[in-house]
Amino acid sequence: MNYSSELKKFVTSQYVYSAIRITLATVLPCLVLAHFGILKEYFLFPLGTSFVALTDQPGPFIRRRNALAFAIICFIIVALIASLVMNFKILVFAEIIVFGMFFSLIGVYGQRLAAVGSLSLVVLAIFIDGHLTGTNILKSLLIFASGCIWFLLIFLIVTTIQPYKLASQMIGENYLQLADFLKIKANYYQKNPDFDKLSIQVIAKQIEIKNLQEDTRETVFKTRTIVNESTTTSRLLMLMFLNSMDLHEKLMTSESDYQKLQQSFDDSMILVNIHDYLNLLAEEITNIGIALQIGTRAKPMFNLDVELKNLNHLYFDLRNKRISPDNFEDFMILRQILMRINEITKEINEIYKVFSQNVKLAKSLSTGLDLRKFMPNEEKLNFKVLKNNISLSSSHFRHALRITIALLLGYAFSLFQFLGIGHTYWILITIVAILKPAYSITKQRNLLRLYGTLAGAVIAYGILHFVHINEVLFTVLLLSMIMCFSFLKGRYFWAVLFMTIYVFLSFNFLSPGNVNIIFKDRIVDTIIAGIIASLVSYVVLPVWEHTQNLELMKKSAESNLKYFQSVISKFLDKDFDVEEYKVKRKNAIISLANLSDNFQRMISEPKNQQKKLEVVHQFVATSHLITAYTASLSQYVKDDEKYPEIDSESWSKKIEAEMQQVSNLLNGGKMSEVLKMESRIEPEDSSLEDMILKRRTELTENESYDLRDPNKISHLTELKNVHDILELIYDVAKEQRKVIENYRNESESATVSEATPLQS
Incomplete structure (x- = not known):
C-alpha cells in the first residue's frame, strides 16, 4: 500500500475539507466566548452551529442554501415548542409523536431533507428536558438561533470564494474510486487469485461508484456556475466528470474468463506483468483524483508509453515462443486484453491532456450533450408526495x-x-x-x-x-x-x-x-x-430486503436489455445515438448497483428473512456479467470498422429473446414460444470459422508472423473476440433465464401466486 498516496487522498478529500470548516465554524466562537468567560452560558451557540453544519449535504449551491435555511427554521420551531412544553409530560409525548412522524416522513424528498429531519429530532432531544436551556428560555433560543445562522453565513462566504471546490473534490473522488476499482480488477491477474472474494469486492465497489456518481451528477449538472458559465474551470470540471464515466465503462470491459486465463498462462509471468501495469495505471488515476481534490493541474507520474511498450514486447516474445494450433485462441484473448489495456492507457493520457488545457483553449472544451437526461430523479416538493406516503x-x-x-x-x-x-x-x-x-x-x-x-x-x-x-x-x-x-x-x-x-x-x-x-x-x-x-x-x-427484490430485478433486467439493444444497434447499421447510449449505460449501471446493494443488505438480515437468497445471488452475479460483457462489446462500436463476418442480426434476436424471457418471467408472464424459437437461432458465422481454420493451418505449417505493432490488432482477433463476447452474453442471459424459470416452476408447484413470484 502506498501510504503517502492514501494520506493525500484522505487529507484532500471533501470530507476533511468539510470537517475542518465545521470545526472552525464551531470552535472559533467557543474561543471568543471562553476568552470572555461566558462559554458555559453561551454553549448553545456552537451547538446550533454544529447541528446546522451536519445537515449540509453535497449538491448544488441553491439546494444546499435552501436546505440550510429550512433546517434553521425547523430547529428554532422545534426548540421553541420543546422548551415551552418540557414540564408537561403528556405534551412532551405528543410532540414526540408529531415531530417524530413529520421529520421522518420528509425523507421522501431525498437525502438532503432526510438529514434535516434527523437533526431536527436531535434538536428535540437536546431541548426536551431543559437540561441545556436553563431558566431563561428566550435567551437560550436566541443564542441557539444565532449559532445556526452563523454557520449559514460561513457557508455563503466560503461558497462565494470557492464556487467550484465541492464539485472538483467530488469529481476527484470519482477518479479515486475508479483507481480502487482497477486495483481490484488487477488482482485477477496475480498468482492464485481468490475469484469468489474478488467478485464480491468488484460488486461492492460498483455500489460505491454508483452512489458517488449519482451525488456528483446532481452537484455538477445542477450547479449553474458549472453548466452555464463558459470559464476554463467550469468546462474542465464538466469534461473531467464525463471522462470519468467513460473511463468507468472501459474499466468494466476488462471482464474475461480469468480462470481459463490462469490455466493457460500459469507457467509464464505475463499475467503478473499485466497485474503490475494495471496497478501503475491505478496510481495514475489516483494522481488525477488527488490533483482534482487539491485543485491543481496533474502531471503524469510514469512514462506510460514506455511501460506499455515493455508489456507488449513481453507478450510478443511469449507469443512467438509458444503459439501453436492448440493455443493460438488463448493468445487471441490475451491480445484483446492488452488492446483494452491500451485503450485505458489512451483514455488516461487523454484525461491528462484535458487537464492541461489553458485559458486560450477553454472554448474548445465542449460536451455536446443534453445534461438534463443525466440528472438523477428526485421527488418534487409538493404535499401530494408526502400525502401518498401516509x-x-x-x-x-x-x-x-x-x-x-x-x-x-x-x-x-x-x-x-x-x-x-x-x-x-x-x-x-x-x-x-x-x-x-x-x-x-x-x-x-x-x-x-x-x-x-x-x-x-x-x-x-x-x-x-x-x-x-x-x-x-x-x-x-x-x-x-x-x-x-x-x-x-x-x-x-x-x-x-x-x-x-x-x-x-x-x-x-x-x-x-x-x-x-x-x-x-x-x-x-x-x-x-x-x-x-x-x-x-x-x-x-x-x-425486509426480500420484499424489494422483485422490483429491483425487473429494473436491472429491463435496463440491461435496453443497454444491449443500444450497443448492438451499431452492428446492425442502425442509427446510433451516442447520447441515448450513454443514458442507457448509466441506467444499467445504476440498476445493477441498486440490486447489488439490496443483496448485500439482505445478507445481514436474520436468516428467516433471507428468502430465496441463492436465487437473488445468482441473478446479481449474472446481471453483473451481462452489464460488463455489454460494456466490452461497446468498445467495438467504431465508425471505421465493420464486422460483416458476424451474423449480428441473428445474435441480436437470439440474445434479446433470452433477455426478454427473463423480463417476462419476472413480470409474472409465461414462456413465449416465439422467443423460444428465436433463442435457438444459429448465427451464420461460417466465414469466421473458415478464417480460424485457415489460421490454424498456417500455424501447423509453421507460418507464424512476428508483427509487433501494439496499436494494431488483426481483424481475425477482433472478429473472434466480438463473437466470443456475444456468445458469453447469450450464455449468461440463458443461465439467468434458467434461474428464474426454475424458481417459477418450484413456486407454482408449491401453489405460490405467479403475480408475486419472488416475494414469498
Whole structure:
C-alpha cells in the first residue's frame, strides 16, 4: 500500500475539507466566548452551529442554501415548542409523536431533507428536558438561533470564494474510486487469485461508484456556475466528470474468463506483468483524483508509453515462443486484453491532456450533450408526495412509525429515576443515529455505535486522567472533531470513537471533574438506546430486503436489455445515438448497483428473512456479467470498422429473446414460444470459422508472423473476440433465464401466486 498516496487522498478529500470548516465554524466562537468567560452560558451557540453544519449535504449551491435555511427554521420551531412544553409530560409525548412522524416522513424528498429531519429530532432531544436551556428560555433560543445562522453565513462566504471546490473534490473522488476499482480488477491477474472474494469486492465497489456518481451528477449538472458559465474551470470540471464515466465503462470491459486465463498462462509471468501495469495505471488515476481534490493541474507520474511498450514486447516474445494450433485462441484473448489495456492507457493520457488545457483553449472544451437526461430523479416538493406516503405500504411511513415509537420508549425509559440517567437526550440522539429504514443498516450501526462509544470512552477517560494541560486537551478536542466529521459518512466506527472523545473533552471544559459521571452515562445511554433500536427495528413493521427484490430485478433486467439493444444497434447499421447510449449505460449501471446493494443488505438480515437468497445471488452475479460483457462489446462500436463476418442480426434476436424471457418471467408472464424459437437461432458465422481454420493451418505449417505493432490488432482477433463476447452474453442471459424459470416452476408447484413470484 502506498501510504503517502492514501494520506493525500484522505487529507484532500471533501470530507476533511468539510470537517475542518465545521470545526472552525464551531470552535472559533467557543474561543471568543471562553476568552470572555461566558462559554458555559453561551454553549448553545456552537451547538446550533454544529447541528446546522451536519445537515449540509453535497449538491448544488441553491439546494444546499435552501436546505440550510429550512433546517434553521425547523430547529428554532422545534426548540421553541420543546422548551415551552418540557414540564408537561403528556405534551412532551405528543410532540414526540408529531415531530417524530413529520421529520421522518420528509425523507421522501431525498437525502438532503432526510438529514434535516434527523437533526431536527436531535434538536428535540437536546431541548426536551431543559437540561441545556436553563431558566431563561428566550435567551437560550436566541443564542441557539444565532449559532445556526452563523454557520449559514460561513457557508455563503466560503461558497462565494470557492464556487467550484465541492464539485472538483467530488469529481476527484470519482477518479479515486475508479483507481480502487482497477486495483481490484488487477488482482485477477496475480498468482492464485481468490475469484469468489474478488467478485464480491468488484460488486461492492460498483455500489460505491454508483452512489458517488449519482451525488456528483446532481452537484455538477445542477450547479449553474458549472453548466452555464463558459470559464476554463467550469468546462474542465464538466469534461473531467464525463471522462470519468467513460473511463468507468472501459474499466468494466476488462471482464474475461480469468480462470481459463490462469490455466493457460500459469507457467509464464505475463499475467503478473499485466497485474503490475494495471496497478501503475491505478496510481495514475489516483494522481488525477488527488490533483482534482487539491485543485491543481496533474502531471503524469510514469512514462506510460514506455511501460506499455515493455508489456507488449513481453507478450510478443511469449507469443512467438509458444503459439501453436492448440493455443493460438488463448493468445487471441490475451491480445484483446492488452488492446483494452491500451485503450485505458489512451483514455488516461487523454484525461491528462484535458487537464492541461489553458485559458486560450477553454472554448474548445465542449460536451455536446443534453445534461438534463443525466440528472438523477428526485421527488418534487409538493404535499401530494408526502400525502401518498401516509400508508402502511410505504417504507417511509413504516420507518417514521419505528422512529416515533423508539423515541417514545427512549423518553419513557429516561423518566425512571431509579436508573440514575443524567443525560436523557443521549438516549434519544443515539436512537435517531442508529435507527435507519433498513434493518441491516440499523444492526450494523448499532454494533459500530456501541464499539465506537466504548473505545472512545476508554481513550477519553485515559486522556483526562493523565493529561491536565488545557492547551493539549484543546488540541486533542480540535483534532477529534475534525476526525469525527471526516469519518461520519464512510467509517462510522471511527466517527463515533472520535465523537465520544470530543464530547468527553467538551463536557470536561464546561464542568471539570465530572468524568466518571459522563463515562457511566454515555455507556449506559448507548446500551439502552441500542437495545430499544434493535427491538423496534425487528418488531415494528420491518421492511425486509426480500420484499424489494422483485422490483429491483425487473429494473436491472429491463435496463440491461435496453443497454444491449443500444450497443448492438451499431452492428446492425442502425442509427446510433451516442447520447441515448450513454443514458442507457448509466441506467444499467445504476440498476445493477441498486440490486447489488439490496443483496448485500439482505445478507445481514436474520436468516428467516433471507428468502430465496441463492436465487437473488445468482441473478446479481449474472446481471453483473451481462452489464460488463455489454460494456466490452461497446468498445467495438467504431465508425471505421465493420464486422460483416458476424451474423449480428441473428445474435441480436437470439440474445434479446433470452433477455426478454427473463423480463417476462419476472413480470409474472409465461414462456413465449416465439422467443423460444428465436433463442435457438444459429448465427451464420461460417466465414469466421473458415478464417480460424485457415489460421490454424498456417500455424501447423509453421507460418507464424512476428508483427509487433501494439496499436494494431488483426481483424481475425477482433472478429473472434466480438463473437466470443456475444456468445458469453447469450450464455449468461440463458443461465439467468434458467434461474428464474426454475424458481417459477418450484413456486407454482408449491401453489405460490405467479403475480408475486419472488416475494414469498
